[in-house]
Amino acid sequence: MERTAPDEPERAGPGRAVPEGTDPEQERARELVAGATRVVVLTGAGISTDSGIPDFRGPNGVWTRDPEAERLSTIDVYLSDPEVRRRAWLRRLDNPAWVAEPNAGHLALRELDRQGRLHLLVTQNIDGLHLAAGHDVEDVVQVHGSLPEAHCTACDWSGPTEEVLDRVRAGEADPPCPECGGIIKPRVVFFGEELVARDVERAFRAAEEADLLLAVGTTLAVHPVARMVPIAAGAGVPIVIVNGSETEMDFLASAVVRGSISEVLPDLVAPAR
DSSP, rough: OOOTTTTTTOOOTTTTETTTTTOHHHHHHHHHTTTOEEEEEEOOOGTTTGGGGOOOTTOOOHHHHHHHHHHHHHHOOOOOOHHHHHHHHHHHHOOOTOOOOHHHHHHHHHHHHHTTTTEEEEEEOOOOHHTTTOOGGGGGGEEHHHEEEEEEESOEEEHHHHHHHHHTTOOOOHHHHHHHHOBEEEEEEEBTOOOHHHHHHHHHHHHHHHHEEEEEEOOOTTTTTGGGHHHHTTTOOOEEESSSEEEEEETGGGEEEEEOOOHHHHHHOOOOO
């Protein structure tokens, strides 16, 4: 779809001028969302920053400020070095995700769900805030896993991460599995681990089935999930990108909206004016 050039008249749709002071890109995005009944959403770290959870590679990101944090999330190192696990569990005690609450951006997507127009929500985030906002777990694909859940790397045991952290607070530096004594980790995808194939397949299939793909708070640089955008484009699905900065796939979008996600997103999903 051809984007309006800066020197062309601003339009909000056939025969309707954009109200003075309105961002034409945002108005176009709003029209696309309003007209869609099978919206597939892809979210990244940017939707949670207003909840106090930093992103990973931005100026104040986790990896940017502390390169060792990436090493603590590398599976081979984690499994082979008890000291790494000890430091990793200590860091998890202070993870902002434990006190974070869904912000207006998360709640806007929940409103889209309540309207019956959300086909699937795919998130790269591990903070669990989409579920905290009220989404059914069956409607959310957490492609990188879930920090609030823990599991044993040697057997089928799983349980709340908070219960493992209680053991750390009680003095266990590297709590072993209560069933087999194996190594416990959060149910998140570490560096060196594969994504769950059925989750990726479900995300790709949904991108083709949608009548709108809404990418929120992601630079679309993390693969394979970022492929949802070209898959949707190839199927003729309109794409709306909402982010605070440029993404690698803005050129594929029908509308690109810049700004605070917790401010922009509620307006995009609000009932038609």
